[in-house]
Amino acid sequence: MATSAPASYTFGGEPLTADRARRMRWTATGLLGAMAVMFFTTHGLVGTHPAWGYVNAFAEAAMVGGLADWFAVTALFRHPLGIPIPHTAIIPENKDRIADTMAQFLRENFLTPAVVARRMAGMNIAKAVGEFLTAPPLPVQDGDGPSRLTGGVSELLAEVLESLDPDRLGNQVRAGLGNQFAKIDVSPLLGRMLEGAIADGRHMPLMDGFIRWAGLTLEDNEDAIRDIIESRANAVMRWTGLDERISTSVLDGLYKLLAEVLVDPEHPIRSKIEEGLEKLASDLQHDPKTRERVEAMKRDLIENPAVAEWWMGVWERIRQSLIRRARDPENALGEEMRKLLKEMGGALQQDQRLQLQVNRLARRTMVGVATRYGGQIVQLVSETVRRWDAVTITGRIESAVGRDLQFIRINGTIVGGLVGMTLHFIVGWM
Known part of the structure; x- marks a missing residue:
C-alpha cells in the first residue's frame, strides 16, 4: 500500500513515522508470503506423516486469514490491486461524510456546555498558571517561558501604544479619569x-x-x-x-x-x-x-481646555516613555513585569479564594465560547477536512494508525493458522 510522504508524530515520547508503518506493512506481507510458501511446500507431504497435515492446515488457514485482513485493511484506504470493488477505498470515497461525522462527534462529545463545564470543574487552571509564572526561567535557547512571555507582553504593549490613535486614546483616558474624578465628592x-x-x-x-x-x-x-x-x-x-x-x-x-x-x-x-x-x-x-462651591470649582477644572491641553502633553510623554521602555531590553520594565508576573503566580498558587474566582471565570468563559462558537469550531474542522484531497487524508490517517492496522494483519494470519490447525485436529478425531 502506497503512503504519502513520511510524517512524524509523537506519542508518549516515542516518534511514530510513516517509515515505521511501512516497515510493519512489509513484515505483515512477508508473514503472509511465508504462509503461502509453507502451504504449497507441505501440500505434497500431507500423507507421509500426520504432523504435515497440521502444518499444512495451519499454513492454509493462516494464508486465508492474512489475505482477508489484507483486503480489509487495504479497502479502508484504496481499491485492492487497483480493482474498483464496491465498498473499497472507504476513506477517500467518503471523506466528506467522515469530515461531517468527525465534526458532529466533536460537537456532541467535547463542545457542549455541559461537557466543557464538567471537564473544567476538575481542573485548577489558576494554580497551573501560577506554577508556570513562578517557574525558574530556562536558558533562552531552550525556550525561556516566563522571559519570552515578558518579552511578548512588552512588545504587545509597544505595538498597541503605537497602533492606536494617540490623540483619541489620550482623550479616552482623560475622559475616563475625568468621569471617575467627577464621581468623587472631593x-x-x-x-x-x-x-x-x-x-x-x-x-x-x-x-x-x-x-x-x-x-x-x-x-x-x-x-x-x-x-x-x-x-x-x-x-x-x-x-x-x-x-x-x-x-x-x-x-x-x-x-x-x-x-x-x-x-x-x-x-x-x-x-x-x-x-x-x-x-x-x-x-x-x-x-x-461650601461643598457646592468646591464641586463647581472641580467641574470647572475638569472642563477647562487648558487642563485638557496639559493632559495631552503629559499623556504623549507617558506614551513615548512606555514605548521606549518596552522596546529596550536593558530597561527595568522587563524586570518589573517579571516581578509582577511572579507575584501574580504566587498569589494564584496560594490564595484559594483567588483560585476559585479565576477557575470560575475560566470555566464560564469556556462554556460561553462553546455555546457561542462551538458550531463555528466544528464547521472549521469539517471544512478543513473537506478541503483535503483524497491522497492527503489517506496519507495522514494511514501514517497515524497504519502501524496498528498492520498488527491486525499479523494477528489475523496467526489466529487464522491456529484456528485451521484446531479444525484439522477436530476433523481428524471425528
Missing part, C-alpha cells in the same frame, strides 16, 4: 485631610511658610505700599512730612507683627488662623454651600 475628602493635618500639627510648617511669604511680598512691594499711604494723606500731612513717617510706621508695624507671629507659636493671630482653618475643614464636610 469637598469632604479635603475637609478630612485638613482636619487631620490640624490635629497632627502638620499645618504649622505651612503656616510658617505663608508668614514668610507675606513678609517677602511686603518687602518686594514696599514702595507701592508707601505710595498708597501717601496718596491717601491730605496736603497738610504731605507739607509737614507726616505722610512719610506714617507709611514708615505702618510698614515697621507690619514687619514687627509678622516677626512676632513667626517666632511665637502661641500668638493670637496664629490662633485666629487655626480657628479659620478648623471652620473651613468643618464647612468642607458639612456646609452645603
Whole structure:
C-alpha cells in the first residue's frame, strides 16, 4: 500500500513515522508470503506423516486469514490491486461524510456546555498558571517561558501604544479619569485631610511658610505700599512730612507683627488662623454651600481646555516613555513585569479564594465560547477536512494508525493458522 510522504508524530515520547508503518506493512506481507510458501511446500507431504497435515492446515488457514485482513485493511484506504470493488477505498470515497461525522462527534462529545463545564470543574487552571509564572526561567535557547512571555507582553504593549490613535486614546483616558474624578465628592475628602493635618500639627510648617511669604511680598512691594499711604494723606500731612513717617510706621508695624507671629507659636493671630482653618475643614464636610462651591470649582477644572491641553502633553510623554521602555531590553520594565508576573503566580498558587474566582471565570468563559462558537469550531474542522484531497487524508490517517492496522494483519494470519490447525485436529478425531 502506497503512503504519502513520511510524517512524524509523537506519542508518549516515542516518534511514530510513516517509515515505521511501512516497515510493519512489509513484515505483515512477508508473514503472509511465508504462509503461502509453507502451504504449497507441505501440500505434497500431507500423507507421509500426520504432523504435515497440521502444518499444512495451519499454513492454509493462516494464508486465508492474512489475505482477508489484507483486503480489509487495504479497502479502508484504496481499491485492492487497483480493482474498483464496491465498498473499497472507504476513506477517500467518503471523506466528506467522515469530515461531517468527525465534526458532529466533536460537537456532541467535547463542545457542549455541559461537557466543557464538567471537564473544567476538575481542573485548577489558576494554580497551573501560577506554577508556570513562578517557574525558574530556562536558558533562552531552550525556550525561556516566563522571559519570552515578558518579552511578548512588552512588545504587545509597544505595538498597541503605537497602533492606536494617540490623540483619541489620550482623550479616552482623560475622559475616563475625568468621569471617575467627577464621581468623587472631593469637598469632604479635603475637609478630612485638613482636619487631620490640624490635629497632627502638620499645618504649622505651612503656616510658617505663608508668614514668610507675606513678609517677602511686603518687602518686594514696599514702595507701592508707601505710595498708597501717601496718596491717601491730605496736603497738610504731605507739607509737614507726616505722610512719610506714617507709611514708615505702618510698614515697621507690619514687619514687627509678622516677626512676632513667626517666632511665637502661641500668638493670637496664629490662633485666629487655626480657628479659620478648623471652620473651613468643618464647612468642607458639612456646609452645603461650601461643598457646592468646591464641586463647581472641580467641574470647572475638569472642563477647562487648558487642563485638557496639559493632559495631552503629559499623556504623549507617558506614551513615548512606555514605548521606549518596552522596546529596550536593558530597561527595568522587563524586570518589573517579571516581578509582577511572579507575584501574580504566587498569589494564584496560594490564595484559594483567588483560585476559585479565576477557575470560575475560566470555566464560564469556556462554556460561553462553546455555546457561542462551538458550531463555528466544528464547521472549521469539517471544512478543513473537506478541503483535503483524497491522497492527503489517506496519507495522514494511514501514517497515524497504519502501524496498528498492520498488527491486525499479523494477528489475523496467526489466529487464522491456529484456528485451521484446531479444525484439522477436530476433523481428524471425528
